[in-house]
Amino acid sequence: MQLCSRCGGDRVVYHRVYSNERLCRACFIETFERRVVRTIGRYNMLRRDDRIAVAVSGGKDSLALLHVLWKIEKRFPEARLFAVTVDEGIEDYREEAVRYAVEYANKLGVDVYVVSFRQLYGFDLQEVMETSEYRGLGLQACSVCGVLRRKAINYAAKQLGATVIATAHTLDDIVQTYFMNILRGDLKRVEIGLRREEDGAIPRVTPFRLTPEREVVFYAYLMKIPFQASVCPNASQAMRDPIRKFLMEYDEKYPGSLYAALKSFEKILPAQDKEFTQRRCRVCGEPSSKEICRGCELLTFIQRGAVCGGMS
Numbered sequence: 001m002q003l004c005s006r007c008g009g010d011r012v013v014y015h016r017v018y019s020n021e022r023l024c025r026a027c028f029i030e031t032f033e034r035r036v037v038r039t040i041g042r043y044n045m046l047r048r049d050d051r052i053a054v055a056v057s058g059g060k061d062s063l064a065l066l067h068v069l070w071k072i073e074k075r076f077p078e079a080r081l082f083a084v085t086v087d088e089g090i091e092d093y094r095e096e097a098v099r100y101a102v103e104y105a106n107k108l109g110v111d112v113y114v115v116s117f118r119q120l121y122g123f124d125l126q127e128v129m130e131t132s133e134y135r136g137l138g139l140q141a142c143s144v145c146g147v148l149r150r151k152a153i154n155y156a157a158k159q160l161g162a163t164v165i166a167t168a169h170t171l172d173d174i175v176q177t178y179f180m181n182i183l184r185g186d187l188k189r190v191e192i193g194l195r196r197e198e199d200g201a202i203p204r205v206t207p208f209r210l211t212p213e214r215e216v217v218f219y220a221y222l223m224k225i226p227f228q229a230s231v232c233p234n235a236s237q238a239m240r241d242p243i244r245k246f247l248m249e250y251d252e253k254y255p256g257s258l259y260a261a262l263k264s265f266e267k268i269l270p271a272q273d274k275e276f277t278q279r280r281c282r283v284c285g286e287p288s289s290k291e292i293c294r295g296c297e298l299l300t301f302i303q304r305g306a307v308c309g310g311m312s
Contacts, residue, residue, distance in 0.1 A: 006031075014218060018256040025222055032219050036068050036207050043194050045205035046164060049078040053162035053202075055153050056083040056105065056112070058097030060220040060227040061168035063104050065208060067225055069166060070108045084156040084165075086149050087116040089124025090232065097228045104226065115156045117148060121299060128302055142238040144298060151295040154286060157202050169193055169206040170213040172251075175258050176243050178265045183243075191269050201287045212251075212258065 002012040002022055010024035023031065040046050054069060056062040066083055073081045083105040087098050098114060105112035118124050125145055157165050169177075174192050193206030208216060220227060251257045280286065281293035288294075 013222075014215075016215075018259070029219065029222060032211070032215060033068055033071065035211060037072060039210045040072075040205075040207050043205070043209065045195050045207060046079075046166075048076050050164050051080045051082070051160065051162045053082045053084045053153070053157040053160055053165045054110075055165060055167045056085050056101045057168075058085065058100035058228045059168075060225070060229075061170060061208065061213070061216050063100065063225050063227045064216050064220045064223070065166060065168040066105065066108065066110065067220075067223060069207065070110060081110050082160050082162065083110050083112040084153055084160070085112060085114045086152045086156075087114060087118075088145055088149065089117050089126050091126050093230065093232055096230070100226060100228050113156050113160060115152050117152065120152055120155060121148065121303070123302065131302075140238060142240070147295045147298055151284070151286070154202060162202055164195065165202050165204045167193070167204060167206055168208055168216075170208045170211055170216055171258050171262065172213040172244070172247065174206065174209055175261045175265075176240055176247060178261070179243050179247070180240060191266065198287055210259075210262075 004010050004012055004024035004027050005020075005022045006027040007024060010026065012022040013025050014023045014028045015021075016023060021031075046052065052069060052073070054062070054066050056066050066081075069081060073079050083101065085098055085101040087094050102112050102114065116124075125141065125148075128144065129141055153165060169192070177192055193204060193209055195203045195205050197203060247258065247261075279288055279291070281288040281291070281296055283292055283296040283300075286293055286295075292300075
């Protein structure tokens with residue numbers, strides 16, 4: 001029986017290939033949580049008195065993040081933690097996810113705020129997908145859903161008086177997004193998931209920025225965190241999916257590749273960032289690279305279709 005390479009006192013449950021560590025349960029949990037703390041400190045993501053809105057979908061990543069931040073927040077009594085969940089109206093899927101999010105937040109004693117597309121926009125995602133207006137956009141469901149989810153989370157965070165939004169994007173997610181931006185000819189000049197203070201906008205942070213997704217999954221398993229295991233029925237249509245598969249396979253063959261890619265992006269982007277000036281959407285006032293943000297563009301188009309009889 002192999003023993004833990006850190007403490008030498010218990011059997012190995014996880015092999016961290018890129019560092020060649022063989023870890024027991026206790027050492028895996030300790031190193032996982034310590035990395036999150038170090039990530040927050042390294043990038044100055046959170047402050048001692050923040051009001052943190054955690055975006056919780058009901059899946060493994062977001063519930064694991066809520067659990068870790070709940071443990072960290074105990075050491076900072078001036079901080080406050082909330083859970084924010086968005087119900088997009090995806091049939092036979094979202095109801096279960098919302099239930100997991102609410103039940104686990106309640107178990108931790110964390111206040112949870114649920115906001116829906118119907119409440120904010122007057123329609124469900126499912127309704128939009130069935131209209132000719134949606135088909136005319138030429139977009140996948142995830143492209144519409146992601147933009148409107150972001151607006152919904154911002155709305156909920158403002159209602160709660162949050163000073164920062166924490167999302168559960170992992171190392172895999174961050175690198176995938178950078179690659180997607182390159183392939184679309186849109187390598188944004190701001191780093192993803194790092195705190196940026198702007199008037200009227202709540203900054204977003206990603207405490208799992210340096211944590212591989214597979215380790216988040218294993219942490220959730222070890223901590224017995226109940227989460228929705230089924231995949232969104234629209235996920236296979238996402239532009240991200242082929243990039244996710246490629247990077248996952250590449251990192252499995254060449255461990256540490258995702259870290260190397262992130263390090264390269266971080267070297268490139270700060271120099272560009274000095275030239276970046278963020279504008280504000282003239283409709284909602286949120287930061288935008290254009291006069292009207294993508295979310296407001298989509299809402300205008302969809303709601304115009306509803307007025308014209310596109311949705312019942």
